[in-house]
Amino acid sequence: MTYEKQKCWSILLRLYHWSFALSIVFLVATGIYINFPWSNTLQLGTGSFPVAWVRYVHFVAGYVFTAAVLARIFLYIFGNAQERITDCLPISGRNIRNLIKTLLQYSYISDEHDERLGHNVLAGCTYIITIIAAVFQLVSGFFMLFPEAHIWQSWGVTLFGNQQEARFIHHLLMWWFLIFAVIHIYLVIWNDVNGPEGLVSSIFTGDKFKHKKA
Amino acid sequence: MADTVNKTLIPRLDRRGFLKGCTMAAAALGLSETMVPKLVEAATTAQRPPVVWLHFQECTGCTESLLRASHPDLGRLLLDIISLDYHETVMAAAGHQAEQNLKDTIEKYNGKFLLVVEGAVPTKDNGIYCKIAGRTAMDILADVAPKAAAVIAIGTCATFGGVQAAAPNPTGAVGVQTLVKGPVVNISGCPPNPISLLGTILHYLTFKRLPALDSLGRPLFAYGRRNHDHCERRPHFDEGRFVEQFGDEAHRQAYCLYKVGCKGPETFASCPSVRFNDVGVWPVSVGHGCIGCTEPNFWDTMTPFYERLPNVKIPGSGIVADADSVGKKVLGITAAAVGIHAAVGIGKRLIKGKDEK
Ligand code: HEM
Ligand code: HEM
Ligand code: SF4
Ligand code: SF4
Numbered sequence: 070m071t072y073e074k075q076k077c078w079s080i081l082l083r084l085y086h087w088s089f090a091l092s093i094v095f096l097v098a099t100g101i102y103i104n105f106p107w108s109n110t111l112q113l114g115t116g117s118f119p120v121a122w123v124r125y126v127h128f129v130a131g132y133v134f135t136a137a138v139l140a141r142i143f144l145y146i147f148g149n150a151q152e153r154i155t156d157c158l159p160i161s162g163r164n165i166r167n168l169i170k171t172l173l174q175y176s177y178i179s180d181e182h183d184e185r186l187g188h189n190v191l192a193g194c195t196y197i198i199t200i201i202a203a204v205f206q207l208v209s210g211f212f213m214l215f216p217e218a219h220i221w222q223s224w225g226v227t228l229f230g231n232q233q234e235a236r237f238i239h240h241l242l243m244w245w246f247l248i249f250a251v252i253h254i255y256l257v258i259w260n261d262v263n264g265p266e267g268l269v270s271s272i273f274t275g276d277k278f279k280h281k282k283a
Numbered sequence: 284m285a286d287t288v289n290k291t292l293i294p295r296l297d298r299r300g301f302l303k304g305c306t307m308a309a310a311a312l313g314l315s316e317t318m319v320p321k322l323v324e325a326a327t328t329a330q331r332p333p334v335v336w337l338h339f340q341e342c343t344g345c346t347e348s349l350l351r352a353s354h355p356d357l358g359r360l361l362l363d364i365i366s367l368d369y370h371e372t373v374m375a376a377a378g379h380q381a382e383q384n385l386k387d388t389i390e391k392y393n394g395k396f397l398l399v400v401e402g403a404v405p406t407k408d409n410g411i412y413c414k415i416a417g418r419t420a421m422d423i424l425a426d427v428a429p430k431a432a433a434v435i436a437i438g439t440c441a442t443f444g445g446v447q448a449a450a451p452n453p454t455g456a457v458g459v460q461t462l463v464k465g466p467v468v469n470i471s472g473c474p475p476n477p478i479s480l481l482g483t484i485l486h487y488l489t490f491k492r493l494p495a496l497d498s499l500g501r502p503l504f505a506y507g508r509r510n511h512d513h514c515e516r517r518p519h520f521d522e523g524r525f526v527e528q529f530g531d532e533a534h535r536q537a538y539c540l541y542k543v544g545c546k547g548p549e550t551f552a553s554c555p556s557v558r559f560n561d562v563g564v565w566p567v568s569v570g571h572g573c574i575g576c577t578e579p580n581f582w583d584t585m586t587p588f589y590e591r592l593p594n595v596k597i598p599g600s601g602i603v604a605d606a607d608s609v610g611k612k613v614l615g616i617t618a619a620a621v622g623i624h625a626a627v628g629i630g631k632r633l634i635k636g637k638d639e640k
Contacts, residue, residue: 104591232549237593244614
């Protein structure tokens with residue numbers, strides 16, 4: 070059986086993926102520290118600013134994260150055929166069939182692998198949920214970061230009520246990203262093993278492998 | 284000699300106390316000292332605005348803290364610059380006479396008087412949980428508020444419902460702004476600093492308009508900044524020096540109270556700069572974290588007071604746990620599920636053998 074290489078992900082999508090993933094690694098690590106700054110300095114005059122410094126890293130990573138999310142929203146509308154939001158949602162017969170086939174394959178009921186170039190629809194929906202969570206994460210983050218700015222204040226108050234609730238939701242959403250990452254990394258490897266595309270390399274190179282149609 | 288036994292029933296405010304009060308208000312408003320004479324002038328020459336002060340579901344703590352401040356000048360100054368025509372705690376009239384006063388004031392000064400509301404308004408079952416002279420609080424508010432020149436809600440109960448609005452809110456208590464059309468100045472706090480009310484009223488007298496408000500209706504001069512962002516212990520926060528436990532060495536060293544649940548990072552107030560009781564203190568300066576009393580829903584969201592974040596309540600199960608122990612469990616279950624999924628996949632391959640394509 071022969072394979073052909075097909076262009077799938079644009080460079081912007083790949084850049085977005087890795088800035089998103091890497092910024093989240095930093096955000097989770099620094100976020101946990103902000104919640105519980107375990108390194109107690111206990112001494113005056115040491116000239117170290119651990120909390121201020123960790124918060125700074127959190128905010129820099131937060132801006133990278135925000136840029137990544139904005140890039141993804143742009144691609145949902147203006148990206149290539151695989152990147153558009155319409156390719157990710159179960160809104161066409163082709164997509165609904167793909168969702169069912171994926172569920173059957175993931176639960177080991179059937180061995181059939183639905184060939185398509187973009188995400189499978191189950192993955193696509195999970196990614197959309199993650200981007201929505203990311204929007205809430207960055208709005209609550211900026212609400213805490215710029216508490217006096219009118220625009221963040223009115224959004225923050227409308228969505229969360231007060232700073233404490235925003236912080237609470239910000240913290241709970243962190244767990245979504247952690248859980249997502251575990252399942253996500255497992256499933257892309259699983260697909261790499263079980264499917265022909267070479268899925269993992271596609272997020273580096275942008276290309277997927279497809280059965281060549283005769 | 285201080286008037287320790289309060290021989291005179293209505294002690295007169297001397298000029299020094301008067302100037303001092305105006306200066307404190309000017310400082311709180313962020314005005315330069317050159318503005319103090321303007322405030323003094325407005326406070327002495329402007330016609331004293333009639334004020335109606337309504338008490339609903341509350342503990343009268345706001346009035347108490349206002350009138351019984353250790354330094355009585357503030358309360359007296361306030362009584363000097365306004366004409367308090369109806370105030371259930373301090374008025375001399377009682378019964379029908381009191382009700383008549385209220386009626387007369389709102390008719391005579393229709394559109395001109397200031398309305399100050401203290402306490403939340405219960406709305407459940409047509410508001411029967413708070414009645415004064417046979418009328419519900421909802422009725423009285425609906426009658427008086429539209430006739431007022433401005434409405435000021437004082438205290439967290441009147442602004443956001445306070446403790447009686449905490450879950451499950453048995454009487455359906457709400458803050459004044461939920462029921463009143465038009466702007467309400469929210470002087471929140473449990474109790475609020477008297478200077479915030481004084482500043483608002485002096486601003487109104489001097490500039491003939493209400494001070495600038497934040498998106499929750501609180502005057503920016505008093506609620507424009509988070510306690511955490513102007514706290515004297517902030518350097519300890521940035522440098523990572525924390526109290527781990529009340530009474531420990533770090534607590535004696537006056538380090539930051541973040542890890543014992545200080546809500547300064549989530550609370551807008553003027554406490555660290557204006558302070559209380561004319562002895563220059565606020566909770567953090569005496570070793571207790573802020574509990575976030577000026578914020579909406581503070582009883583529901585700022586508790587537990589000695590933890591960083593609220594607990595997660597799993598509906599229907601009665602389980603209450605902190606966010607991280609729930610998160611760790613869910614993550615553990617996820618990891619286990621991933622492991623099982625992988626094992627099933629491998630098992631299936633072993634059974635079926637490698638059916639090569
Ligand atoms: C996946 C993304 C993110 C994660 C996992 C995350 C995680 C966290 C965590 C766990 C905290 C500590 C809250 C607590 O428990 O007290 C926190 C605080 C905070 N985060 Fe994030 N965060 C993320 C994105 C962002 C973004 C995009 C911004 C905006 C720039 C941001 C700004 C903040 C701010 C301002 C704080 C409060 C810091 C403080 O008050 O000292 N975060 N974050
Ligand atoms: C070693 C780590 C990772 C690898 C190898 C990896 C690989 C991949 C691959 C191959 C895809 C495309 C999957 C498909 O076509 O359905 C993808 C998409 C995605 N990954 Fe990752 N990933 C990693 C880490 C992460 C992390 C840590 C996050 C965030 C928590 C993340 C978030 C995403 C998202 C949101 C998408 C969807 C892209 C889109 O919006 O179209 N990834 N990843
Ligand atoms: S004591 Fe409270 S308000 Fe002050 S720096 Fe620490 S956390 Fe912030
Ligand atoms: S320190 Fe916090 S809890 Fe105390 S009065 Fe000020 S805002 Fe309220």
